[in-house]
Amino acid sequence: MAYDRFGRNLNYLRISLTDRCNLRCIYCMPEEMSFRENAEQLTDDELLVLVRLFADLGFEKIRFTGGEPTIRPNFLDLVQKIGSIPGIKFLTMTTNGTTLTKLAEPLMKARMKRVNISLDSLDPETYKKITRKGYFENVWAGILEAERVGMTPIKLNSVIVRGINESDAVELARLTIDRPWQIRFIEMMPFGVITDLQLKQVVTMEEVKARIEESLGKLHLENFGKLDGEARVFRLEGARGELGFISSVSDPFCYSCNRARLTADGRLRLCLLREGEVDLLTPLRSGASLDEMRELIKNSLWEKPWGNLLSEGVVAVNRTMSEIGG
Numbered sequence: 001m002a003y004d005r006f007g008r009n010l011n012y013l014r015i016s017l018t019d020r021c022n023l024r025c026i027y028c029m030p031e032e033m034s035f036r037e038n039a040e041q042l043t044d045d046e047l048l049v050l051v052r053l054f055a056d057l058g059f060e061k062i063r064f065t066g067g068e069p070t071i072r073p074n075f076l077d078l079v080q081k082i083g084s085i086p087g088i089k090f091l092t093m094t095t096n097g098t099t100l101t102k103l104a105e106p107l108m109k110a111r112m113k114r115v116n117i118s119l120d121s122l123d124p125e126t127y128k129k130i131t132r133k134g135y136f137e138n139v140w141a142g143i144l145e146a147e148r149v150g151m152t153p154i155k156l157n158s159v160i161v162r163g164i165n166e167s168d169a170v171e172l173a174r175l176t177i178d179r180p181w182q183i184r185f186i187e188m189m190p191f192g193v194i195t196d197l198q199l200k201q202v203v204t205m206e207e208v209k210a211r212i213e214e215s216l217g218k219l220h221l222e223n224f225g226k227l228d229g230e231a232r233v234f235r236l237e238g239a240r241g242e243l244g245f246i247s248s249v250s251d252p253f254c255y256s257c258n259r260a261r262l263t264a265d266g267r268l269r270l271c272l273l274r275e276g277e278v279d280l281l282t283p284l285r286s287g288a289s290l291d292e293m294r295e296l297i298k299n300s301l302w303e304k305p306w307g308n309l310l311s312e313g314v315v316a317v318n319r320t321m322s323e324i325g326g
């Protein structure tokens with residue numbers, strides 16, 4: 001089992017399979033995004049070696065993310081191979097949902113039983129404005145297909161941006177009245193190339209909650225306030241589904257953080273909101289033994305930091321969200 005110096009047991013690895021994406025969400029990356037060369041990225045074999053080492057250290061849950069994880073070449077094959085590594089018990093991913101109509105069924109067969117799908121609006125025009133490229137109908141069909149094949153409960157991730165989709169928060173929350181889904185609102189954070197939008201158009205979770213309550217009635221705290229992952233969960237009176245609120249700035253969850261992140265270019269990142277990273281790719285390519293690599297990972301995990309510095313105005317600028325894997 002892997003622990004850090006604060007006694008947290010680390011067992012959850014989020015893997016950014018690629019920094020590339022088929023969308024260009026306005027809060028995530030610039031329209032003219034430049035991506036890393038393929039040679040700088042972990043190959044499938046290198047990734048498998050690293051995941052086996054994490055599994056040796058007691059990691060049992062893997063989340064694929066990115067960029068858009070499903071556009072990595074050989075994605076399904078990789079999911080199958082990683083899912084069969086001894087010790088890996090839970091496979092999931094965060095996706096923009098654009099490929100789910102095709103992939104939901106094969107993913108279920110590859111033992112991926114759940115996914116989080118990003119959707120910021122139910123209005124096709126607003127959706128297009130936010131993603132710059134996406135088609136709402138395609139993603140909606142993907143969500144329904146994921147539900148049909150049993151990837152449940154469906155969890156949707158939504159970022160609310162001032163002046164763009166504030167009213168969508170209510171419409172998204174309304175979905176939970178009849179559907180047993182969890183809609184998770186994520187407060188926008190500044191990353192990488194910090195834009196005016198990331199700084200000036202933030203809508204706080206308190207505001208999102210207030211808007212929802214004003215239109216749909218009181219929200220009731222679920223699970224006695226215990227976090228579900230990073231979300232604090234509420235339910236509308238009589239609703240079948242739930243609402244989750246994620247605010248890494250005003251409501252950090254460092255005490256329960258059990259995660260580490262692996263970037264597509266082989267860096268171990270121990271906190272989403274801090275720049276510190278450990279290069280695993282270079283020693284791996286320079287012939288370090290498996291024991292040496294395992295020791296390097298174990299010692300790096302020990303140093304996992306506590307507390308993000310956003311509230312002190314310190315922003316991680318070395319990567320965009322799409323490069324870290326949100």
Ligand code: SAM
Binds near residue numbers: 069191322
């Ligand atoms: N492409 C996939 C997707 O969109 O679900 C996975 C990667 S994306 C970086 C993961 C999550 O990060 C998405 O739910 C997205 O909405 C969120 N995200 C991206 N940029 C963000 C930002 N600046 N602040 C908060 N969340 C952000």
Ligand code: SF4
Binds near residue numbers: 024025322
């Ligand atoms: Fe792509 Fe996801 Fe970033 Fe949108 S949030 S640009 S879908 S990586």
